[in-house]
Amino acid sequence: MPAYEAMLAATAAQLTPGDRVLEIGCGTGGTAIRLAPQVGTWLATDFSAEMVRIARAKPAGGNVTFEVADAADALRRGPFDAICAFNVLHLVEDLPGTLGLIHDSLHPGGQLIARVWCFAEVPAWVRALFPVLRLLGLFPVAQMLTADGLRQALRTAGFEIVEERVFGTRLQNPFLVARRPRP
Numbered sequence: 001m002p003a004y005e006a007m008l009a010a011t012a013a014q015l016t017p018g019d020r021v022l023e024i025g026c027g028t029g030g031t032a033i034r035l036a037p038q039v040g041t042w043l044a045t046d047f048s049a050e051m052v053r054i055a056r057a058k059p060a061g062g063n064v065t066f067e068v069a070d071a072a073d074a075l076r077r078g079p080f081d082a083i084c085a086f087n088v089l090h091l092v093e094d095l096p097g098t099l100g101l102i103h104d105s106l107h108p109g110g111q112l113i114a115r116v117w118c119f120a121e122v123p124a125w126v127r128a129l130f131p132v133l134r135l136l137g138l139f140p141v142a143q144m145l146t147a148d149g150l151r152q153a154l155r156t157a158g159f160e161i162v163e164e165r166v167f168g169t170r171l172q173n174p175f176l177v178a179r180r181p182r183p
């Protein structure tokens, strides 16, 4: 929990009161509910109707909206001042395409705030378990990203990385802030 609280604080530090924020892969909405009071509007989306049902059942302020949407569809609702993607970018089928959409859905100067699992960097014996866990339905289909590969994908999509940190002990799960440059 201290790591999660620190990540919330680092995210809040990037946001301003009038911001229009999109969150993709919001899960059960805890982060949206905590951070929405600090911005103008927070559109929290997830392609799982069950996740969104649970999120909607929680008490939340009036400026947060939960919607069922695939990341690509949600991104077409831009432009946004900030886009949050916590623990979801390693799950999208087309990471370069999704990063390109995120870039284009931000106002110039707007920021992607993300936490990403770089599974290629977990120990080999742990990775060897992934196919077994997947067969058991306990592990999703996920990109095997390296931290370098992630940084390169962000730069190729047109972002400049302005912050990279690790909260907690999981070095393979960095928090990044990446800005769409102003012209």
Ligand SMILES: C[S@@+](CC[C@H](N)C(=O)[O-])C[C@H]1O[C@@H](n2cnc3c(N)ncnc32)[C@H](O)[C@@H]1O
Residues within 6 Å of the ligand: 024, 025, 026, 027, 028, 045, 046, 047, 048, 051, 069, 070, 071, 072, 085, 086, 087, 088, 091, 092, 093
């Ligand atoms: C590991 S959970 C993370 C939830 C939350 N962001 C967190 O950090 O606790 C990943 C979430 O992303 C959603 N998801 C995965 N792929 C998605 C996609 N292409 N579009 C929208 N949501 C997606 C899943 O349904 C799930 O709720």
